[in-house]
Amino acid sequence: xxxxxxxxxxxxxxxxxxxxxxxxxxxxxxxxxxxxxxxxxxxxxxxxxxxxxxxxxxxxxxxxxxxxxxxxxxxxxxxxxxxxxxxxxxxxxxxxxxxxxxxxxxxxxxxxxxxxxxxxxxxxxxxxxxxxxxxxxxxxxxxxxxxxxxxxxxxxxxxxxxxxxxxxxxxxxxxxxxxxx
Numbered sequence: 282x283x284x285x286x287x288x289x290x291x292x293x294x295x296x297x298x299x300x301x302x303x304x305x306x307x308x309x310x311x312x313x314x315x316x317x318x319x320x321x322x323x324x325x326x327x328x329x330x331x332x333x334x335x336x337x338x339x340x341x342x343x344x345x346x347x348x349x350x351x352x353x354x355x356x357x358x359x360x361x362x363x364x365x366x367x368x369x370x371x372x373x374x375x376x377x378x379x380x381x382x383x384x385x386x387x388x389x390x391x392x393x394x395x396x397x398x399x400x401x402x403x404x405x406x407x408x409x410x411x412x413x414x415x416x417x418x419x420x421x422x423x424x425x426x427x428x429x430x431x432x433x434x435x436x437x438x439x440x441x442x443x444x445x446x447x448x449x450x451x452x453x454x455x456x457x458x459x460x461x462x
Contacts, residue, residue, distance in 0.1 A: 299337055301327040303351040306344060314395035315345065349403070353410055359383055360414055370459055373418050377453040380435050384449075393440055400440070408432055419457060431456040 305327035
């Protein structure tokens with residue numbers, strides 16, 4: 282039976298199986314895209330049986346909804362860990378470094394190459410969440426504008442491959458007003 286989607290405060294009953302399925306979903310989405318996502322392929326990638334997958338997720342839509350929550354939680358948890366115990370500019374800079382590392386290391390990041398229309402529609406829901414998370418770290422009258430600008434720079438790097446990947450961190454720092462020497 283499908284377990285209900287959980288928010289960040291709930292503890293899943295079977296973290297290891299659920300987590301393996303969600304990690305496998307990222308891998309399969311990166312290869313096949315959302316439209317061609319096969320639950321059989323996800324089960325195979327996760328090393329679980331199809332019945333086990335269906336115990337956690339009743340159908341493709343339930344899996345995709347849970348995967349969206351998983352991605353958001355990964356980002357939020359990562360930002361929190363990267364900035365823990367830091368203050369001021371160091372804290373904001375740690376968040377910028379996390380965004381670059383997250384985006385460059387995340388296997389699902391190139392889904393935009395397979396299904397740009399799916400990614401663009403998802404961004405409408407993802408951008409406000411990411412912006413809100415970053416805005417908490419940016420005090421002052423221009424904090425919201427800085428957060429929005431940094432997230433737009435990150436989204437631009439995500440969508441369009443270019444010759445300035447080596448400047449990604451510098452661009453984010455500039456967007457949030459971190460002076461570098």
